[in-house]
Amino acid sequence: MRWQKKSLVDDRRGFAVSEIDRLVRQGGVHPMGDAKASKIELQPLAGGLGGRLLGVDLSRPLDDSEFADVYQAFLDHLVIFISNRRALSPEEHCAFAARFGEVDYSPFSYPFKTPTVEGHTEILLNVKEANDRSINVGGFWHADVTYRERPHKAAIIYAREAPPYGGDTMFANQYLAYETLSPGLQRMLDGMSAEHSSGMPHAGESARFASVSRTSAPRPEDRKFSASLYAKADDGEESRTTHPVVRTHPETRRKCLYVNRGFTTRFSDMTVEESRPLLEYLWQHASRPEFTCRYRWSQNDIGVWDNRCALHYALNDYSGHRREMHRISVHEPTRP
Numbered sequence: 031m032r033w034q035k036k037s038l039v040d041d042r043r044g045f046a047v048s049e050i051d052r053l054v055r056q057g058g059v060h061p062m063g064d065a066k067a068s069k070i071e072l073q074p075l076a077g078g079l080g081g082r083l084l085g086v087d088l089s090r091p092l093d094d095s096e097f098a099d100v101y102q103a104f105l106d107h108l109v110i111f112i113s114n115r116r117a118l119s120p121e122e123h124c125a126f127a128a129r130f131g132e133v134d135y136s137p138f139s140y141p142f143k144t145p146t147v148e149g150h151t152e153i154l155l156n157v158k159e160a161n162d163r164s165i166n167v168g169g170f171w172h173a174d175v176t177y178r179e180r181p182h183k184a185a186i187i188y189a190r191e192a193p194p195y196g197g198d199t200m201f202a203n204q205y206l207a208y209e210t211l212s213p214g215l216q217r218m219l220d221g222m223s224a225e226h227s228s229g230m231p232h233a234g235e236s237a238r239f240a241s242v243s244r245t246s247a248p249r250p251e252d253r254k255f256s257a258s259l260y261a262k263a264d265d266g267e268e269s270r271t272t273h274p275v276v277r278t279h280p281e282t283r284r285k286c287l288y289v290n291r292g293f294t295t296r297f298s299d300m301t302v303e304e305s306r307p308l309l310e311y312l313w314q315h316a317s318r319p320e321f322t323c324r325y326r327w328s329q330n331d332i333g334v335w336d337n338r339c340a341l342h343y344a345l346n347d348y349s350g351h352r353r354e355m356h357r358i359s360v361h362e363p364t365r366p
């Protein structure tokens with residue numbers, strides 16, 4: 031049995047223990063193994079979160095019981111990865127994504143552009159050409175679209191083309207971020223809320239990284255937000271909203287920290303100057319190496335992250351190589 035019982039959940043806390051966790055299997059399963067004959071296994075990526083699912087292949091639809099296992103692994107491990115035997119069509123990607131919730135068809139808010147896959151307004155096309163040395167999409171710690179009243183519940187991302195090395199994505203467990211704060215700070219934050227804005231005052235040019243490689247340092251012009259394909263040059267309206275600083279996950283009922291460097295601007299009823307030192311502390315704490323995992327993409331991989339309790343960061347270290355990701359997101363049914 032290669033299923034490792036690394037569970038962020040346990041009976042003591044009263045959370046559901048995954049059905050998969052109870053599976054006892056003989057022998058190993060190759061990631062590309064025969065999905066029909068095999069049960070799903072999970073190979074943890076790190077202590078804090080993340081798991082690779084073995085024995086699942088999305089080149090054929092999953093039946094309900096298989097999907098239930100996948101969904102439970104998503105809740106238990108916060109971000110899961112599936113390696114597929116062959117390329118998935120946009121329709122197959124979409125059909126899998128739709129099992130996680132209501133698919134988001136709306137464009138992003140100012141200041142972002144949202145290129146999409148032709149004929150599929152729900153598939154965000156995140157491509158960086160080999161000669162593009164500018165900043166990348168998601169190159170800062172964030173959860174997606176938290177400036178919306180109902181941010182995304184999950185993202186289902188497909189690696190259409192992965193660089194030979196570099197271009198990994200990192201994730202950070204925000205249950206752990208909350209649980210490792212002192213009881214005093216937890217009590218204080220429990221009652222607080224914060225503003226989130228698509229204007230990204232703290233994740234602008236200073237927090238982003240232009241493309242790096244061992245042989246090429248970024249040039250000043252590469253560092254500008256406007257150098258990215260995904261930045262809008264024209265003026266627009268920011269989207270803003272307010273969320274609790276600590277939220278309770280609607281499915282696991284666990285509390286997690288819910289501020290991020292990307293979009294959180296300040297605590298409610300406080301100025302940016304008053305908020306910044308504590309936010310800065312929380313942002314750094316939230317991405318402690320022990321709370322993170324890092325995934326190296328291969329072509330045709332699918333990743334699914336729980337955007338309610340995990341942060342992510344896309345590394346911009348593949349200068350000279352092309353990377354193409356397709357992302358579908360599903361809405362949270364209610365406000366955090």
Ligand SMILES: O=C(O)CCC(=O)C(=O)O
Nearest residue numbers: 167168174199344355357
């Ligand atoms: O390209 C990636 O790995 C993720 C980028 C990102 O932040 C996103 O798609 O939300």
Ligand SMILES: [Fe+2]
Nearest residue numbers: 168173174342
């Ligand atoms: Fe993102």
